[in-house]
Amino acid sequence: MSAKYFRTNGHLLVCQGPNCQARGSALLHRALWNHLERESLAYYKRGGTLRLTESGCLGSCSFGPSLCVYRAAPGVGLEEAWYAAVDFPLAARIAQAVHEQGPLPAEHQYGPE
């Protein structure tokens, strides 16, 4: 079997656990998906570099919607960042930073530094 692999700048995951869904994470995922499509940031668009996936619980249930991002960073290896209380403007800024391989927004981050 030969499957096509798309190299990306990073992977964003939006929690769809019950607590995050009660705080609007389904709408957040849909809005972010539409944004990646519209701005051609999704990996399957020309020039796009991002993957976006729904995830299960990310462990910050009382502070959702939660989002995490993984990307390869020079000198770091695999960089990860975890966000709580994410709204659409913040999610769009995170996506743009990953696309541009720039620094990730610091606000609302939790977990490993």
Ligand code: FES
């Ligand atoms: S339900 Fe989203 S972090 Fe647990």
